[in-house]
Amino acid sequence: MKIIKKHLDEMYRAYAASSIEIDGELNLLVASEEKGYPCYAYSGKDFSHRYTVWDNGGGCMSIIPIPNRKNEFLAVRDFYLKESPSSARLVWGHLVDGEWVIETVIKLPYLHRFDVWDVDGEIYVVGATIADLKSSKDDWSHSGTIYYGKLSDVPTDGIDLKVLKKGLFKNHGYIRHMVDGKPRGTFGCDQGVFEVIPNKDGEWQVNQLMEGNISEVAWCDLDNDGQDELMTIEPFHGNSMKIYKFIDGKYTEIYTYPYEIDFAHTLVGTTLCGVPSFVGGVRRVDSELFYIQWVDGKCKETIIEKSVGPANVAVINLKDCDLIVSANHTKNEAAVYTVLKD
Structure with missing residues (x-):
């Protein structure tokens, strides 16, 4: 190779790395975690065209395009491990007259990782707080939580989040795991590795795959x-x-x-x-x-x-x-x- x-x-x-198709053209996305710093989209030949997604941002942990929706994404903004209380929030990015508009979907303290899944035609958000409460950057006395909820057609209508799993300390790791063409979510924390299996019509499952500080x-x-x-x-x-x-x-x-x-x-x-x-x-x-x-x-x-x-x-x-x-x-x-x- x-x-x-x-x-x-x-x-x-620089912290978040992702991509999205804008009107059928591939755009690379990179965002800073520093308060007041930008997110840029890169497109065109050799990705030489730079477009500002947001300028005065920060605390961006990840950016995920919304499945089956054109020119829309969700992102974590304002996550700062050293800030208490936390201002972390999930935001909706969408193009209006060629400009990105960024609006708050939901505020969730210490929201760190999330994903957006197509579960048999319904769009769901699954998210994890690294901890539910912190008094300082080095305070790990409180556990984090995994949540899920259905995303509405207009994300700013909010999400009715349900608790899926509590008691996960240093709840940091996440990856989407495709099994037989369907999404699952794998989470890593001090209690080990847990896999979330969605169900459009029934209870969502959480299975522990292994123990360890992950x-x-x-x-x-x-x-x-x-x-x-x-x-x-x-x-x-x-x-x-x-x-x-x-x-x-x-x-x-x-x-x-x-x-x-x-x-x-x-x-x-x-x-x-x-x-x-x-x-x-x-x-x-x-x-x-x-x-x-x-x-x-x-x-x-x-x-x-x-x-x-x-x-x-x-x-x-x-x-x-x-x-x-x-x-x-x-x-x-x-x-x-x-x-x-x-």
């Missing part, structure tokens, strides 16, 4: 045996990354990332040039962006770039290439990496 980097922008404390999670059928492997960052903002395989009824460790790391922060399961891959990022020590693939019967890691420190990445699979959108937090940079076959 050949990987070509394009520097999109300097962006202080900060981040991702899924990928790395060895092409028909069963997804689970990759984790451990513990909270951790110094260890592992891959687990489901063997004899339980998740068993088969790989540990071999390099010294600190503040590992992002993982996704995807394909690169059609090859199943985990892509991830670490914010301290070597601050690397990397991928892992199954080579000659074992997991093999490859460093894409050091000294960038991704907070979050998003991978987009296109017909002729793949794109890794990276919010390079340590380097204060928005970047995209194009992955091509040799």
Whole structure:
């Protein structure tokens, strides 16, 4: 594989990485977590056209396009771990006369991760608070909660959130897990890994998959045996990354990332040039962006770039290439990496 980097922008404390189609054209999205800083969309040839989604923003943890709706997304804004009380909120972004309008959907203290699912034709929001209450940045005495609720046609009508699971400390990790073409949500916290299974007409399920102090999670059928492997960052903002395989009824460790790391922060399961891959990022020590693939019967890691420190990445699979959108937090940079076959 050949990987070509394009520097999109300097962006202080770049944090969220995503993408959205605007009138059929791919736009890359990168937003800062710093108060008063922007979110930009990049489009056109070589993504050289920059458009401001918001200017005076901040606290953006993630941006998710709304399924089956044109030019609309939801995003977390105003999440600041060191602020108490929390002003975190879910916002609705939509285009009006060619300009982005950002409106509050719901306020939820310490809302950190969320997703938007199409559940058999109904649109649902699932979200997780990292904690329900904090007196300071380092106060972890209160647990977080997983919520869900149906999204209305006009998101500013609000969401009737229901509690799905309480008592999850350092409730930090989340990834969408597609199973038989339908979405599930996998969450990581100090109590372990939990998977949420939606149900349009009945009770939603929450299953505990494993115990442990888990900060981040991702899924990928790395060895092409028909069963997804689970990759984790451990513990909270951790110094260890592992891959687990489901063997004899339980998740068993088969790989540990071999390099010294600190503040590992992002993982996704995807394909690169059609090859199943985990892509991830670490914010301290070597601050690397990397991928892992199954080579000659074992997991093999490859460093894409050091000294960038991704907070979050998003991978987009296109017909002729793949794109890794990276919010390079340590380097204060928005970047995209194009992955091509040799």
